[in-house]
Amino acid sequence: MEKVITMEKNEVPFEEYLAPGHRACTGCGEMLAVRLIAKTLGDDVIIANATGCVEIVSSPLPTTSWRVPWIHTLFENTSAVASGIEAGMKAMTRKGRYSRKTKVVAMGGDGATADIGIQSLSGALERMHEFIYICFDNEAYMNTGVQRSSATPFGASTTTSPAGKQSIGQMTWKKNLPAIVAAHDIPYVATACPSYPLDMINKVEKAMKVKGPAYIHVLSVCPTGWHSQSNATINLGRLAALTGIFPLYEIEQGRYKLNVDPAQLSPIEEYTKLQGRFRHLPPEVLASIQERVTDEYVKLKKKAAEV
């Protein structure tokens, strides 16, 4: 019998595969997500982890937080390494030298996924390798000191998109990575956030059952880079979903489903006012962001309505 923790009506695995004592910042949303995901994945897994916060804080060798097979890959090639692992295991299985269905999981940050790694990700999805890709999106290159990425939201101030008299910070809209991934027609795409732990766990479980590639985009609240209070992490994650800035949804075999669908979206100020990276934004810019967020949410709802 596997030991479980009961949360409401749900059962969450008891076993921890990410050991405590890692070096993440206080209030890190990312490591919370990694911990819950590792619990769900179990130990019959091989994780390929791109350079980034998760990799750095969990593997200051000779110590490591990982209690499962784990390999560090370069920034641009996690999906390629995962493809290789999957292909290698397939070959071993075909030769009769391997019989288990070990799950291959690739992990990367938003920089590793949306910027430098998108080529290898797209290749792996197109070839339909059976693996789960999990993107931990903290909306900038946090590990190297908060440089903008293409997943940084419009208006956010980072060290390479500094806000000032001549600039309002990031000048482009956040790249819609789940949509890009969904365009590959893979069986399962989802967005998740550790502020909704059971929803995230469910999505990982679904991803594990899928035949072919699955992709989960996790919003990771980053107090260090977002200049937010470290005790506001869970709240910020909820607000991201409730304001429609980061809607939680899944796409199963092309069918959209909203998992958190508030009757009325909260105004985005509730989310932005808690973060220093948006502090400089004047009301008219906030209004334009609000407009875009609402538009995008309406589009998403429309897609979810098509069954």
Add this chain to the structure above:
Amino acid sequence: MTKVLMNGSSAIAEAAIRAGCQCYFGYPITPQNELTEYMATNLSRRKGCSFVQAESEISAINMVYGASLVGVRAMTSSSGPGISLKQEGISFLAACELPAVIVNMSRGGPGMGSIAAAQSDYFQATRGGGHGDYRTIVMAPSSVQELADLTHRAFHLADKYKTPVMILGDGILGQMMEPVKFKHEAPAEPPIRHDALRGAKGRRSKFIKSLTSNDTELEELNWSLFRRYELIKKKETTYETFLADDAELVVVAFGIAARIAKGAIKTVRSEGLKVGLLRPVTLWPFPAEAVQELAKKVKHYLVFEMNMGQMIEDVQLSLEGKGEVSFYGRPGGVIPTPSEVARVISRLYYQKGLSK
């Protein structure tokens, strides 16, 4: 201009702006993020200049390629793994005879290695790095002031010889703060390159390419590059000597290792040991003539590097067997202290019987 206290990466950025760098393309990697951040704040606010954060190192170097094609002074920077990704682009820049400045704030390797300072990229930098028969001028500064001075020179040399120039620093140089004096003001008008592509309105179109199916044409390109490299060797080789005039033993070291060696040499000099230093400032071209000149008097050499022995090959080649070369290295980002190096020097000094 008075002296200002700055870290090495920011000093390179400021010096580049003052050298007329109009385009900078960066991608985050430790330990050189301060350079990218300085450019994000300061280059983008200058008229006619632009800062772009690329989506990868490969894109960054190819943006440099594009900017250099249209004739602006362009630069990129990275460290270890990022520089490896840039190599194809650097080879193209060399083949197309396009000027560019590339900064490598090198870190421990191989692989992702560490973010600590190391000198293990010497081979990659001095042997070309990418594919094909080419060289890049490689500068190895050893102080923040020199980072600034050599950055200015790098842009000048890149334009003069139409070749990519690399500044090979390391994690310490990039991060440490020292007073620095900028000797140049940014030019009011950026320099114009007449061979650049600018649209063919009203004249015949120009081509810049590196692919040819005519092998004699490619041979001619290689010969012309070779002649230029010979000229660079003759004119641009730079080095520094320190207490080498009466030395019985000469330490050869570059970059931050030379800084450590200098401290060690001061210590052993106070004990009466006749030890000097040769510090190549340009790693390619390597100061082979300076080594040969020294070899007329000095028979014993200690090559000290923060790697497993890379520059030692250039020292041995330059000596042509006329001296005895020993080696001391600390690879993997470990930074030796001057007293540690002093112990190594004095041990070698006595072992070789130089005290008599």
